[in-house]
Structure formats: structure tokens, C-alpha cells
Amino acid sequence: MTTQTRPDARPANPCFSSGPCAKRPGWNLKNLEKALLGRSHRSKPGKARLVEAIEKTRTILGVPADYKIGIVPASDTGAVEMALWSLLGARGVDMLAWESFGSGWVSDVVKQLKLKDVRRLEAGYGKLPNLAEVNFKNDVVFTWNGTTSGVRAPNGDWIPADREGLTICDATSAAFAQDLPWAKLDVTTFSWQKVLGGEAAHGMLILSPRAVERLETYTPAWPMPKIFLMTKGGKLIDGIFKGETINTPSMLCVEDYIDALNWSESIGGLKSLISRADGNAAVIAEWVERTPWVDFLAEDVKTRSNTSVCLKVVDPTITALSDDDQAAFAKKIADLLDKEGVAYDIAGYRDAPAGLRIWAGATIEVDDMRALTPWLDWAFAQVKASLSATA
Structure with missing residues (x-):
């Protein structure tokens, strides 16, 4: 039920952006006093910090001991591009896309790498492609959690253990908030600035033994940028996965990421991180259930994200407007809440259908999420009233 009464309680932290995301509770610049500023990342202390970040990542996420974990440049995008350019072309490729970032990977493979043997399995915002149609004789590229659509893979059951091709998974808004089935994933990427609220520009690249084997037995037909190279003389450059980063981090x-990892450990690790995200998403779900003007963009509750929660306005007065006017209406809600200092950066993604996108990941406090929902109702009522006044 909407209300025009201005809420009294405010979120203590108005940062609900879907990336970079809110810092962890209790974060302070003083937590970074041990950062090795002015020191080489190749010094013994610098390399030790990088190894610490890698091994804490392995422990918290439960990454198998025989998987390689590397810190790479250019955030999740850099990690995905390294995988696409280094691994694809050995066999056919199935490209799965159900939102803008997945569509971007399709474009890279078709237009930049110019691969010919490509199957595109795509779905509109709010839906998943038919996962039963995936051909696992091919390599398969997909996002686990569609950050701009709020739609995620339901589980790993659709991926066979005896697949012939590699699975390349962009998990940037899923890692640390959703349970990833490592045995089903050959390449997994994410960035620090999503679920753990770290800083931007650094990506994580996780390789299974099958992915390493591909790197060591296959040479792509195209020239490889130096920044993408992971092999030398037909062998994996193992130092990349032991703290010897490709370029200067x-x-x-790095210290900020370690701080977030330490916080994750302190609250109980992955199980607690997932529980916090689920709890935040549940608050939104309860509000949507009782609120007639809004609904989830994701059509199936089984594939609804617990991090990047995407919403659409379903009030008949608003849905009768043109697409551009609906987008303008949703943006006015986001802008009003930003002006009030209640919620920052919650407009839907620029390529997505008109609506709102609220980050519900583990660094968000559930009390802040509860405090936000009355403000959403208030802002909707205010913007709708202004629309009626100018009609």
C-alpha cells in the first residue's frame, strides 16, 4: 500500500548501488593502515599480501585446491576477456545471454574474435534461455547472475559432469553471495567491488585443471595482447596464480579486499554471507508482495537474484505511458531518493527495461533494507502525484 506520509526512519547507509557496492559494515579508512603504499608489489611483503588475498579467497569460497586463482587487471571485464581470448576457438561455442553483460560477451565473440561456430541462446530481460538446449560438446559462456536483469542460474544441475567443452562463467555479482558448484565451472571470474564492496579495477580469474590443460594445448589463431597472455612456451605462467600479477595492482x-575477506571470515564465512544476502532479498520480496505498484523483473522466483534485485513499475497509470516516459518516471523515483540521501544509485541499468535496481548483497544491513521500503512507497507516491498535477 502506497503512502504519502514522509517516513521517519532512514537507512543508516544509503549506498544501494549495484557496483561499486556498499563497503562492509564498520568499514573505516583506518582499516587500511597496513597497506604497502610506496612498496613494490613484487617485494616479498607485497607478494605475501597478494598471496594472502588469493588464499583467503580460496578458503572462503571453497575453491578446490587444484584450481588456480589469479588477480588480473581491468576488473571482471578484464578477467572474462582474458578467458575468451585465450581459450575460445578450439571447438564450437554456446553463448548464453539474458541481460546486457551476457550480450556483451556474445558481441565480443562474434564481432571481435569473429568465431563462426557460435550458437546464441538468448532470452529477454526477466527470463532465462532454455538451459536444456545447451550443447556441452561446445564451450559454454554465461553469466551466473545477471546483474542488470536480476535473473540468475537456479543451480548447477543443468551442467553435466562429463561435458566435453569448458564452462566459462562470469560470476561477478554471484561470488560470495551464491553457492557456486566448482566442479561444474572451468573458468570463473568476478570483481572485488561487487558482493564484498571492494575497490574497482581488479578482477579474479579462477581456472580448473581442464581450463589449464586447454591453455597448455591450444594456441588461438589471433594475436594475443600481452596483458592477456597466460602461457609461455606452451606452459602456464604459474606465477600469475601465486601473486605475480600481470601488471601493477x-x-x-589489495589491502581493502583483504579487509573485506577478514570481515567475511569474522561473521562465519560463505554461509553467513549468503544468509545476509538472502535476508536482504527477503525484505524486498515481502514488500513487493504487499505493494501493488511494483513487481520483480525476474519472472521465476527460482531464478530471482539475491544481490542485484531488479524491479519494474506495474501501476496501470504508469504502464500506459510510452517506454521513454516510463523510464523517466522510474528515474525520477531514483533521483528523489538520491536527493533525500535515502538511496543512492538505484535506477535500473541503462539498457534494461525501465525500473529500479537495489543491491541486496552481504554488505547491506537488513535494518537498512527495512528502512528503505517505506521511502520507495513515498517516492512513488510523490512522483505519481507530480505526474497527475502536470497532466
């Missing part, structure tokens, strides 16, 4: 960002 920010040791301040």
Missing part, C-alpha cells in the same frame, strides 16, 4: 585496493 593497487596495494591499497
Whole structure:
């Protein structure tokens, strides 16, 4: 039920952006005092910090001991591009896409790598492609959690253990908030600035033994940029996965990531991180259930994200407007809440259908999410009233 009464309680932290996301509760610049500023990342202390970040990642996420974990440049995008350019072309490719980032990977493979043996399995915002149609004789590229659509893979059951091709998974808004089935994933990527609220520009690349074997037995037909190279003389450059990064990382960002990992451990690890995200998403779900003007963009509750929660306005007065006017209406809600200092950066993604996108990941406090929902009702009522006044 909407209300025009201005709420009294405010979220203590108005940062609900879907990336970079809110810092962890209790975060303070003083937590980064041990950062090795002015030191080489190749020094013994610098390399030790990078190894610490890698091994804490392995422990918290439960990554198998025989999987390689590397810190790479250019955020999740850099990690995905390294995988696409280095691994694809050995066999056919199935490209799965159900939102803008997945569509971007399709474009890269078709237009930049110019691969010919490509099957495109795509679905509109709010839906998944038919996962039963995936051909696992091919390599398969997909996003686990569609950050701009709020639609995620339901589980890993659709991926066979005896697949012939590699699975390349962009898990940037899923890692640390959803249970990833490592045995089903050959390449997994994410960035620090999503679920753990770390700083931007650094990506994580996780390789299974099958992916390493491909790297060591297959040479792509195209020239490889130096920044993408992971092999030398037909062998994996193992140092990349032991703290010897491809280019210079920010040791301040590394320290911030370690701080987020330490916080994750302190609250109980992956299980607690998932529980926090689920709890935040449940608050939104309860509000949507009782609120007639809004609904989830994701059509199936089984594939609804617990991190990047995407919403659409379903009030008949608003849905009768043109697409551009609906987008303008949703943006006015987001802008009003930003002006009030209640919620920052919650407009839907620029390529997505008109609506709102609220981050519900583990760094969000459930009390802040509860405090936000009355403000959403208030803002909707205010913007709708202004629309009626100018009609």
C-alpha cells in the first residue's frame, strides 16, 4: 500500500548501488593502515599480501585446491576477456545471454574474435534461455547472475559432469553471495567491488585443471595482447596464480579486499554471507508482495537474484505511458531518493527495461533494507502525484 506520509526512519547507509557496492559494515579508512603504499608489489611483503588475498579467497569460497586463482587487471571485464581470448576457438561455442553483460560477451565473440561456430541462446530481460538446449560438446559462456536483469542460474544441475567443452562463467555479482558448484565451472571470474564492496579495477580469474590443460594445448589463431597472455612456451605462467600479477595492482585496493575477506571470515564465512544476502532479498520480496505498484523483473522466483534485485513499475497509470516516459518516471523515483540521501544509485541499468535496481548483497544491513521500503512507497507516491498535477 502506497503512502504519502514522509517516513521517519532512514537507512543508516544509503549506498544501494549495484557496483561499486556498499563497503562492509564498520568499514573505516583506518582499516587500511597496513597497506604497502610506496612498496613494490613484487617485494616479498607485497607478494605475501597478494598471496594472502588469493588464499583467503580460496578458503572462503571453497575453491578446490587444484584450481588456480589469479588477480588480473581491468576488473571482471578484464578477467572474462582474458578467458575468451585465450581459450575460445578450439571447438564450437554456446553463448548464453539474458541481460546486457551476457550480450556483451556474445558481441565480443562474434564481432571481435569473429568465431563462426557460435550458437546464441538468448532470452529477454526477466527470463532465462532454455538451459536444456545447451550443447556441452561446445564451450559454454554465461553469466551466473545477471546483474542488470536480476535473473540468475537456479543451480548447477543443468551442467553435466562429463561435458566435453569448458564452462566459462562470469560470476561477478554471484561470488560470495551464491553457492557456486566448482566442479561444474572451468573458468570463473568476478570483481572485488561487487558482493564484498571492494575497490574497482581488479578482477579474479579462477581456472580448473581442464581450463589449464586447454591453455597448455591450444594456441588461438589471433594475436594475443600481452596483458592477456597466460602461457609461455606452451606452459602456464604459474606465477600469475601465486601473486605475480600481470601488471601493477593497487596495494591499497589489495589491502581493502583483504579487509573485506577478514570481515567475511569474522561473521562465519560463505554461509553467513549468503544468509545476509538472502535476508536482504527477503525484505524486498515481502514488500513487493504487499505493494501493488511494483513487481520483480525476474519472472521465476527460482531464478530471482539475491544481490542485484531488479524491479519494474506495474501501476496501470504508469504502464500506459510510452517506454521513454516510463523510464523517466522510474528515474525520477531514483533521483528523489538520491536527493533525500535515502538511496543512492538505484535506477535500473541503462539498457534494461525501465525500473529500479537495489543491491541486496552481504554488505547491506537488513535494518537498512527495512528502512528503505517505506521511502520507495513515498517516492512513488510523490512522483505519481507530480505526474497527475502536470497532466
